[in-house]
Amino acid sequence: MDPDASGGWRFAQCFGDKGDVEDITEADIISTVEFDSTGNYLATGDKGGRVVLFERNEQKKACEYKFYTEFQSHEPEFDYLKSLEIEEKINKIRWCKRQNQAHFLLSTNDKTIKLWKVFEKSLRVVSESNLTDGQRAVPPPSLKNQLRLPRMNVQDNIIAAVPRKVYSNAHAYHIHSIAVNSDQETFISADDLRINLWNLNISDRSFNIVDIKPVNMEELTEVITAAEFHPQQCNLFMYSSSKSNIKLADMRDSALCDRHAKLFEEEEDPANRSFFSEIISSISDVKFSRDGRYILSRDYLNLKIWDINMESRPVKTIPIHDHLRGKLCDLYENDCIFDKFECTWSGDDRHVLTGSYHNYLRIFDVDTLNDVVLQADKSAFKAKKIGGPLAPNSKIGAKNGMKSGLRDAMQLETLDFNKKILHASWHPKENTIAIAATNNLFLYTAA
Numbered sequence: 216m217d218p219d220a221s222g223g224w225r226f227a228q229c230f231g232d233k234g235d236v237e238d239i240t241e242a243d244i245i246s247t248v249e250f251d252s253t254g255n256y257l258a259t260g261d262k263g264g265r266v267v268l269f270e271r272n273e274q275k276k277a278c279e280y281k282f283y284t285e286f287q288s289h290e291p292e293f294d295y296l297k298s299l300e301i302e303e304k305i306n307k308i309r310w311c312k313r314q315n316q317a318h319f320l321l322s323t324n325d326k327t328i329k330l331w332k333v334f335e336k337s338l339r340v341v342s343e344s345n346l347t348d349g350q351r352a353v354p355p356p357s358l359k360n361q362l363r364l365p366r367m368n369v370q371d372n373i374i375a376a377v378p379r380k381v382y383s384n385a386h387a388y389h390i391h392s393i394a395v396n397s398d399q400e401t402f403i404s405a406d407d408l409r410i411n412l413w414n415l416n417i418s419d420r421s422f423n424i425v426d427i428k429p430v431n432m433e434e435l436t437e438v439i440t441a442a443e444f445h446p447q448q449c450n451l452f453m454y455s456s457s458k459s460n461i462k463l464a465d466m467r468d469s470a471l472c473d474r475h476a477k478l479f480e481e482e483e484d485p486a487n488r489s490f491f492s493e494i495i496s497s498i499s500d501v502k503f504s505r506d507g508r509y510i511l512s513r514d515y516l517n518l519k520i521w522d523i524n525m526e527s528r529p530v531k532t533i534p535i536h537d538h539l540r541g542k543l544c545d546l547y548e549n550d551c552i553f554d555k556f557e558c559t560w561s562g563d564d565r566h567v568l569t570g571s572y573h574n575y576l577r578i579f580d581v582d583t584l585n586d587v588v589l590q591a592d593k594s595a596f597k598a599k600k601i602g603g604p605l606a607p608n609s610k611i612g613a614k615n616g617m618k619s620g621l622r623d624a625m626q627l628e629t630l631d632f633n634k635k636i637l638h639a640s641w642h643p644k645e646n647t648i649a650i651a652a653t654n655n656l657f658l659y660t661a662a
């Protein structure tokens with residue numbers, strides 16, 4: 216199913232407050248979104264520490280979702296030794312592959328990772344006993360042969376969420392990445408200076424496999440920004456850095472993976488160097504393609520696609536924020552230059568997706584670099600009650616320059632930098648995308 220050839224993307228659903236709310240509660244802002252490996256379930260985490268799960272609505276032909284369950288994953292804490300508040304905000308959610316009727320997923324805030332089991336549970340109540348027949352009270356039995364065992368009946372089915380494991384006290388700095396290995400037995404967690412390897416079944420110890428902390432912190436020149444396991448080879452993982460490089464590490468090589476197997480880095484043109492070079496070249500997200508052959512990376516201005524067999528330069532560089540090059544001073548002043556945009560592959564590895572400001576998001580065809588510009592905005596469901604293309608950009612297959620409609624709008628001075636698409640997830644088997652836009656979850660689908 217090719218979104219370019221089939222007439223483009225359309226708005227499908229929106230979860231959250233659909234009214235024009237000016238004062239959005241901070242706790243309701245969505246901080247991560249993730250499809251499971253089947254695409255039948257979708258999870259979001261927010262700044263209030265809640266995880267909300269959605270289930271595919273099988274009664275609908277189209278890819279539509281309905282509310283499944285919600286639970287409080289993390290609570291605010293206070294580290295008395297360091298006089299430090301620990302936010303309840305969910306930084307990442309990762310699903311484990313389903314082995315039985317229950318779902319397992321990992322969620323993390325800055326310090327603590329939890330493994331949640333989500334399952335259906337039947338509530339039973341006493342329907343008959345020696346004092347009631349289920350409807351009304353009966354006189355107590357006077358003879359022993361009138362005694363009977365109470366009977367239990369199923370009253371309701373509920374969805375329960377219980378934390379099966381809590382992995383804590385292993386990170387001195389804020390956890391920004393977790394990734395489940397393809398062996399479904401281990402996972403990694405990464406903060407600014409270290410990456411730890413955990414066994415899913417063992418919560419009281421982990422192995423430090425990457426440590427870039429210098430002996431003297433004043434000599435610190437780079438930090439880890441994202442980490443990800445290879446989708447098929449359980450010994451390979453990669454991590455990106457603020458120095459615009461990606462390191463591929465092999466756990467078979469040594470226990471401490473400080474020596475990388477491959478280094479993906481593009482030399483910067485000295486003519487383009489500026490005060491902001493280091494900030495805008497810091498990689499905010501990396502993702503392996505589903506087949507494990509390519510790497511997608513996102514920095515402030517560009518998307519880059521790397522071939523895992525070619526370290527010297529990316530095979531494709533896709534400019535996302537070229538129109539913001541002249542505004543870097545303003546973006547530095549309002550801290551937007553430090554925004555961490557995520558990126559993701561489509562299920563068939565033929566498209567890539569990333570976000571921008573004013574709730575714009577862009578989808579690129581990997582081969583042709585044709586792009587689609589969408590806006591995850593409340594006008595989407597006001598303008599479109601039933602089906603139809605969303606935007607006035609009729610040239611959906613337009614080449615990667617800005618064309619009509621939303622492409623022109625992206626250039627305008629009126630961009631709202633408070634509205635930004637940082638988090639998104641792509642259905643593993645269909646062209647359906649889930650977009651976190653402040654406190655709303657938008658779903659778009661390509662017919």
